[in-house]
Amino acid sequence: MRILIVEDEFEQRQLISALLKNNTEYDVEIASSAEKALNALNKHQFEIILSDWKLPGMNGLDLLQKVKEHYPNTSFILMTAYGSISHAVSSMRAGADDYLAKPFEKDQLLFTLSKVANARMLSEENQSLQNQLTARENLKSIIGKSSAMQKLFSQIDRLASTDVTVLIHGESGTGKELVAHTLFQKSERNNNVYLAVNCSAIPETLAESELFGAEKGSYTGADQLKIGKIEAANNGTLFLDEIAELPLSIQAKLLRFLQEGKIMRVGGHQEITVNVRVIAASHQSLNNLVQQGLFREDLYYRLNVITLTVPPLRQRLDDLPDLINFFIKKFSEKHRLEKISFSKDVYETLYEYHWPGNIRELANLVERLTVMHSGETISKSDLPNEFSIKEEGQIIELPEKGIHWEEYERSILEQSLTRCHGNKSKAAKLLGLNYKAFLYRLDKYNIDSI
Incomplete structure (x- = not known):
């Protein structure tokens, strides 16, 4: 379990670090201020923070509030001076998992850490059980006895246990997000975060900061650090719905993240390593958009490792x-x-x-x-x-430029078969033709089936 000790006094910092480094259960790092602690959190994930109340600049309570806002899954223990009951009460109200009154013995330190660590484990187990129940409910929501859906279920089962990038294709309204969430729930990441982002709903000017985050002061109105969706999904799964709507400039940054697993916030100068499984979806053909110059070819091939098609x-x-x-x-x-x-x-x-x-x-x-x-x-x-199905007598107006009759007739025949799912009797009825006349026209244009 990774622990970050935040203590401004050198001797105290070294003493606590030495006590814990002898314990193989803990991987320990140290920071001499709240600001340095936040920098460490930007680079690495910590399960527990052990922080003194009295720190230079930002105090321990301020650090606790920042951690709960940006790293809610990190446990926090606040160390207070002996007799400072008000500090202890304030810290617990602010969301601290526990506190230690200084000075404390080694056994007290280890007991408190063990208590917080066990509470984390129980919470994670409960979350895992809840995710499993949710997964079962989601699977019930994906209804499908048809052969097309049975094929999709088989593919989901095969892919869920991997970390491979998946591109989900399907028309609007087919249930692409439900498929993505099921992949997450059946994966080993299901006790971590799942974030769904609708790329078409993000204004182009905000797309970079929404996905990659932004440092304080990086642009007008950025009055505090902003954690982007990719970073917020660290160790979990990020679902990028309607990915074709991302601006080309953002597509380049997304490609770099997919290749290297690193991001840089807007206005930042330091890369941040993140571990995120990406599932993307689009109702448009990305291949066609590549041909039109509207989607990066290199990003398309990076996303298109595995494609799932949700049938209409x-x-x-x-x-x-x-x-x-x-x-x-x-x-x-x-x-x-x-x-x-x-x-x-x-x-x-x-x-x-x-x-x-x-x-x-x-x-x-x-x-x-x-x-x-x-x-x-x-x-x-x-x-x-x-x-309402249109009855006979419907009049179709001839375009001013006219039409190519054989192309039009062939198109109508094919559309009728598609509309009726290949049922020739229904297609003939839809066009107001008797069955033999319909078959004659199919043979004329060498149309076998759709």
Whole structure:
């Protein structure tokens, strides 16, 4: 266990250090001030800080508050002068794990450290158990009996125990973040931090400081040290959602971090080593963006070590009933309403729908119907307008520049097959053609299946 001793008096510092260095359970470093202690924390991870109250400049209580703000997983023991009960009370209220009244004996020191270390172990074990329970709940949330989802589950199981960088690809609303979180929960890092960052939600001007942090005074408004998301995820997992939205300048810094495991805060002059597993996701094709010059090719290859593809809902319609039942139960409990049920014609309509919003769209639909039609059977007429299938008589306006008829016809045929998941009978019906006429046109354009 790494311990940082913060003591300004040389003899005291050396004495405590000598007492602990003889104990093989502890790896000890020393600092003569709170400022030097914070510099040490920027470079290394410590499980316990043993700090004197009286320090030059920033005192021990101020250091405790900084540590709890920026390094909340680090335990803190404050040493106070004998009889300074008020200091001890203040330190415990501020979040100290324990305190020692000076002068103290070696046995008192070792007992206090052992007590704090055991408390850390119990806390970590409890967190690990909680993470395992959460993991089970998350796995229940990833519903899928279809072959596409079974393949994905197999890949998750294989990758979870590794530290390999994973790129998750899938359309919006397919559940990419749920897959990323499941990878984390099933990994050996699951008792550490998991941070999810939506890259598309970060303003370009703030992207560097958000990810890499910033030193105090590094830019206007930086009135205190800012720990970036990468550093905050040290020893844990960082999920970068919609990574294609990162500016090219930030992509270069991210590449360096992935290659070397080091970052530098904005305005900083010292590299910081961090140990973070990165999982990235995008609904766009990064390869296409590389070809367009919108995404760095070297970063793409560094991220694309392993790619997981989350299938769209239209390619896993076998899971539709289970997904609907899951969301009905979820939203009826959330809103304390009776469960709704779907009629047969509703299911038929939902099977034929193309689901551009995927699982997120399905969840929104079920929640809306749960709230508006509690305890009722939902019929086709209750569905929103976008679920209405256009009947015959629909007029398509010819563009002014005209069209290439054969290309248009081929495209319509392919779209109908995609919309109907390769079901030729349904595709023919969608186009208002009899089955033989539809097959004739498929043969004409040498379209076998989609």
